Amino acid sequence: MTLYAVIFYVLAAIVVLSTLLAIIQRQVVNAVVCLIISFIATALLFYLLGAPFLAALEVIIYAGAIMVLFLFIVMTVKVESDEDAKAEIYRWLPAVVLAIISFIVGGVLIFEIPGSKISLNTGMASPATFGQFVFETYWFPVEIASFLLLIGLVGALYLGRRESRKESEDRP
Amino acid sequence: MIVPYGDMLLLAIILFLLGAVCSISRRNLLMILIGVEIMLNAAGLAFIAASLKWRLLDGQTFVLFIFAVAASEVAVGLALIVYSQRRTGSVNADQYNQMKG
Amino acid sequence: MKTYLFLLLFFPFVGGFILAVIGRYLPRRVAEWIACASVLGSLLMAALAFGSAGEKRYLLTLFDWIQVGDFSASMTVYYDPLAAIMALMVTFVSSLIHLYSVSFMRDDRDYVRYFCYMNLFVFSMLVITLADNLVFLYLGWEGVGFCSYILIGFWYSDVINATAGRKAFILTRIGDVAFGIAIALFFLILDQLSIFSINSKVASLSAGTATLLALLLFWGAMGKSAQLPLIVWLPDAMAGPTPVSALIHAATMVTAGAYLLMRLFPVIAVSSIAMVTIATVAAFTGLFAALAALGQKDIKRILAYSTISQVSYMFLGVGAGDVMGGMYHLLSHAFFKALLFLGAGCVIQALHEEHDIFKMGNLRQRLPAVFWLYLVGSVSLAAIPPFGGFFSKDRILLSTFSHPEPIYKFLALIAEIGAVITVFYTFRMFFVAFLERPPLQEDFRKKDLKIPKFMVWINSPLAILAIFAASLNFPEVFGGKSWLAHYLASIPGGIPLFPTSAPIERSMEIGSGLLNIAVLIAAYFLYRPEARFLGRPTPVVFRQRLEELLSSGFYLDRLYHVALVKPYQAIARTLWLKVDEGTVDDQFDATANIFRSFSFGLQLWTTGRLSTYLKMLLLGFTAIVSALALGWYYLR
Numbered sequence: 001m002t003l004y005a006v007i008f009y010v011l012a013a014i015v016v017l018s019t020l021l022a023i024i025q026r027q028v029v030n031a032v033v034c035l036i037i038s039f040i041a042t043a044l045l046f047y048l049l050g051a052p053f054l055a056a057l058e059v060i061i062y063a064g065a066i067m068v069l070f071l072f073i074v075m076t077v078k079v080e081s082d083e084d085a086k087a088e089i090y091r092w093l094p095a096v097v098l099a100i101i102s103f104i105v106g107g108v109l110i111f112e113i114p115g116s117k118i119s120l121n122t123g124m125a126s127p128a129t130f131g132q133f134v135f136e137t138y139w140f141p142v143e144i145a146s147f148l149l150l151i152g153l154v155g156a157l158y159l160g161r162r163e164s165r166k167e168s169e170d171r172p
Numbered sequence: 173m174i175v176p177y178g179d180m181l182l183l184a185i186i187l188f189l190l191g192a193v194c195s196i197s198r199r200n201l202l203m204i205l206i207g208v209e210i211m212l213n214a215a216g217l218a219f220i221a222a223s224l225k226w227r228l229l230d231g232q233t234f235v236l237f238i239f240a241v242a243a244s245e246v247a248v249g250l251a252l253i254v255y256s257q258r259r260t261g262s263v264n265a266d267q268y269n270q271m272k273g
Numbered sequence: 274m275k276t277y278l279f280l281l282l283f284f285p286f287v288g289g290f291i292l293a294v295i296g297r298y299l300p301r302r303v304a305e306w307i308a309c310a311s312v313l314g315s316l317l318m319a320a321l322a323f324g325s326a327g328e329k330r331y332l333l334t335l336f337d338w339i340q341v342g343d344f345s346a347s348m349t350v351y352y353d354p355l356a357a358i359m360a361l362m363v364t365f366v367s368s369l370i371h372l373y374s375v376s377f378m379r380d381d382r383d384y385v386r387y388f389c390y391m392n393l394f395v396f397s398m399l400v401i402t403l404a405d406n407l408v409f410l411y412l413g414w415e416g417v418g419f420c421s422y423i424l425i426g427f428w429y430s431d432v433i434n435a436t437a438g439r440k441a442f443i444l445t446r447i448g449d450v451a452f453g454i455a456i457a458l459f460f461l462i463l464d465q466l467s468i469f470s471i472n473s474k475v476a477s478l479s480a481g482t483a484t485l486l487a488l489l490l491f492w493g494a495m496g497k498s499a500q501l502p503l504i505v506w507l508p509d510a511m512a513g514p515t516p517v518s519a520l521i522h523a524a525t526m527v528t529a530g531a532y533l534l535m536r537l538f539p540v541i542a543v544s545s546i547a548m549v550t551i552a553t554v555a556a557f558t559g560l561f562a563a564l565a566a567l568g569q570k571d572i573k574r575i576l577a578y579s580t581i582s583q584v585s586y587m588f589l590g591v592g593a594g595d596v597m598g599g600m601y602h603l604l605s606h607a608f609f610k611a612l613l614f615l616g617a618g619c620v621i622q623a624l625h626e627e628h629d630i631f632k633m634g635n636l637r638q639r640l641p642a643v644f645w646l647y648l649v650g651s652v653s654l655a656a657i658p659p660f661g662g663f664f665s666k667d668r669i670l671l672s673t674f675s676h677p678e679p680i681y682k683f684l685a686l687i688a689e690i691g692a693v694i695t696v697f698y699t700f701r702m703f704f705v706a707f708l709e710r711p712p713l714q715e716d717f718r719k720k721d722l723k724i725p726k727f728m729v730w731i732n733s734p735l736a737i738l739a740i741f742a743a744s745l746n747f748p749e750v751f752g753g754k755s756w757l758a759h760y761l762a763s764i765p766g767g768i769p770l771f772p773t774s775a776p777i778e779r780s781m782e783i784g785s786g787l788l789n790i791a792v793l794i795a796a797y798f799l800y801r802p803e804a805r806f807l808g809r810p811t812p813v814v815f816r817q818r819l820e821e822l823l824s825s826g827f828y829l830d831r832l833y834h835v836a837l838v839k840p841y842q843a844i845a846r847t848l849w850l851k852v853d854e855g856t857v858d859d860q861f862d863a864t865a866n867i868f869r870s871f872s873f874g875l876q877l878w879t880t881g882r883l884s885t886y887l888k889m890l891l892l893g894f895t896a897i898v899s900a901l902a903l904g905w906y907y908l909r
Contacts, residue, residue: 015183019191019210022206022210023190023203028202031206035206035210038213042213046217053232054216054220054236057236058213061243062209062213062239066209069247069250073254077254091197091884094888095192095891098892099190102185102895103189106898107185108902111178112906113178115177118176118177120180120224130229141237145241148244149240149243151244155251159248159251159254192894196887265882265884268881268883269882271881272879
């Protein structure tokens with residue numbers, strides 16, 4: 001049991017625990033905060049697994065931008081908190097059952113992969129190497145990704161605009 | 173020497189299923205989206221693990237693109253939630269049942 | 274000779290054929306002429322054949338019909354004295370009835386159909402009379418059954434008539450099945466279908482086989498001749514026109530059964546069990562029918578039950594081993610029964626379709642000719658000496674009595690009782706219908722009674738024959754010449770198996786003659802014009818219940834209806850509703866319903882809610898992953 005293994009398991013525990021907390025929360029804000037903790041732990045995990053650039057990106061984009069966006073929307077949108085506890089178990093049960101089944105199946109599958117028991121060596125991909133690789137091999141998907149971001153921007157703008165009175169009268 | 177490849181994938185599966193459970197059993201639209209985010213994150217973790225195993229950078233590249241896609245998707249999704257909340261006045265997934273039958 | 278026989282059969286057939294094809298386009302008189310001429314032509318041929326044949330026998334093939342491997346059915350005729358006499362009688366009576374029909378059906382528009390089928394009927398009957406090959410005979414057999422069905426239900430627009438025709442056909446069919454089986458057995462056992470050959474090979478039959486064959490033939494004959502238990506069609510068959518009843522149900526078709534047994538008598542004579550059975554059934558049928566006739570009010574129904582009773586005497590003769598006696602009675606019965614039916618037809622038409630004898634009366638003054646003719650017929654039927662009916666019936670009673678087995682004495686007693694009742698019902702009918710009556714509500718005396726004279730006078734030959742039929746075979750014990758006995762002596766059974774001794778014969782004949790006359794006088798007292806009870810609307814001699822029992826024929830019709838018709842209809846209804854509609858039709862509905870309920874079940878998934886669809890997604894994901902895992906696991 002090397003040091004890296006210990007770190008891995010600790011971080012894994014933190015991730016799982018905080019994700020679990022996040023999905024159980026009643027309030028959306030609490031869930032988002034738990035999720036931020038989960039993402040930060042995941043970022044550290046990324047770093048451990050040899051992707052420092054992506055670890056940074058995880059913190060910046062996921063935890064930093066996306067979750068904050070969630071918080072903004074939570075503030076804007078009025079959420080009626082009428083989750084009755086009676087229906088709780090009926091809602092959770094099928095999902096949990098299916099999840100357990102999938103987990104067992106997946107576990108069996110992973111178990112059968114040759115070489116799944118061998119510990120991996122450490123590695124590190126420096127940002128420079130990574131960047132070079134991306135722009136050499138996958139430059140086209142990068143352009144498309146940027147186009148995708150543009151589309152998302154335009155869509156969000158259109159959907160989010162305030163409607164004038166004239167438009168709400170035109171609508172059937 | 174870190175942990176075996178299988179353990180990493182196991183972690184990814186657990187996270188994925190947690191996200192699926194959240195997405196399915198919550199009624200709030202925002203929580204559904206959060207579940208989706210968790211699932212995407214778990215997929216990314218699996219890619220990083222694979223990348224480490226095969227010693228190729230392609231896996232990490234894909235995680236980059238996952239981030240990009242997740243970001244734009246969240247943006248559009250949240251805009252849709254706001255828009256539909258303005259139209260129908262609720263973010264309860266059960267309220268949107270006009271496609272029944 | 275061959276020409277005579279061929280033309281004998283050919284004339285009525287071609288007459289019917291012409292009428293069937295172009296009868297509609299011919300003027301009425303021409304069509305009637307064709308019909309009558311064809312039958313008269315047959316009569317001529319029959320007479321010529323009779324004259325030129327003498328006592329010889331002929332076996333002639335007219336036409337090679339079917340030839341398949343070992344089996345050949347050709348249209349062969351066997352002309353022996355029995356067939357000669359029968360052919361003469363059939364053609365003679367048919368000719369008279371055709372001429373009568375011309376006058377009787379003068380107001381009917383369907384005369385073409387009528388005469389066509391009458392001709393075909395005569396053809397079929399002559400086939401039965403002459404045929405040697407059993408399949409050829411079966412052709413005639415079925416032909417008379419079919420023509421009888423058509424002619425009984427002639428006025429089919431009234432559903433009762435059509436039903437009567439159908440009833441006749443079905444019941445005779447039941448008999449025909451047995452006859453067909455018998456034909457097949459004949460071919461199987463004896464390898465022969467020719468009556469002549471069968472009669473010569475009779476020695477090779479075992480008693481059991483002969484019994485079986487004889488009983489099958491008897492069952493077939495019972496259907497056609499309306500003996501118990503297949504009698505119920507004959508009273509209903511009176512729904513047809515009266516000449517049809519006269520021809521079919523007096524002289525020809527009902528005697529065809531007895532005639533068949535007489536033709537195949539050697540086969541029957543081998544088995545004493547069959548003979549006893551035939552005699553017993555015949556005797557009891559005779560008594561049954563006579564009692565039933567006693568309770569009838571419709572003049573034609575009385576005559577119908579009387580026919581059943583008289584035909585049973587012919588069967589009794591066959592059963593007692595006396596074919597000659599049976600034939601003698603067949604001939605005299607043909608004459609007087611046809612006479613009675615035709616006379617009844619005159620009366621019915623004159624009284625505007627009135628059938629109830631208690632509504633008739635006073636016909637002595639109004640229809641004198643019919644009165645005398647009917648008197649002759651009634652006296653013959655009642656077997657009053659010295660008319661023909663007496664000698665023929667007595668001959669049969671003597672033969673039955675002389676049979677050594679004790680059961681025959683009992684049967685002779687039953688037949689004698691039947692004969693006594695015959696006198697009674699005959700004269701009940703005669704006196705009630707023809708003598709003067711006290712006034713009734715519907716008084717026909719005021720109405721006009723006009724019928725064509727021709728229709729009445731055409732019956733006179735029959736009356737003459739009925740009177741003088743006695744001379745055909747006046748018993749020798751009284752000093753007469755038994756011509757018929759001598760003529761038929763050469764056929765099998767022509768000489769009675771157990772001849773009667775002269776003293777017994779004399780005493781029995783005198784005794785029964787006196788008895789009949791006594792009963793006649795008793796009937797006169799009961800039914801004379803001044804009789805008290807005749808004044809009531811529906812006078813009855815017996816109590817209500819008894820009369821109902823008799824008039825419905827001992828409820829035989831109802832028994833058949835309850836025992837056979839109703840279960841059959843119930844089964845048919847069950848099969849229709851439960852099986853055909855229930856199972857077969859509903860199966861398709863059920864199959865469709867499965868799909869419907871399946872769709873209803875699926876409908877529950879389309880809730881329109883997001884959460885449901887997400888659940889489905891996870892379920893699908895789980896299923897796919899599991900399937901992949903299983904596949905991968907098992908392929909490894």
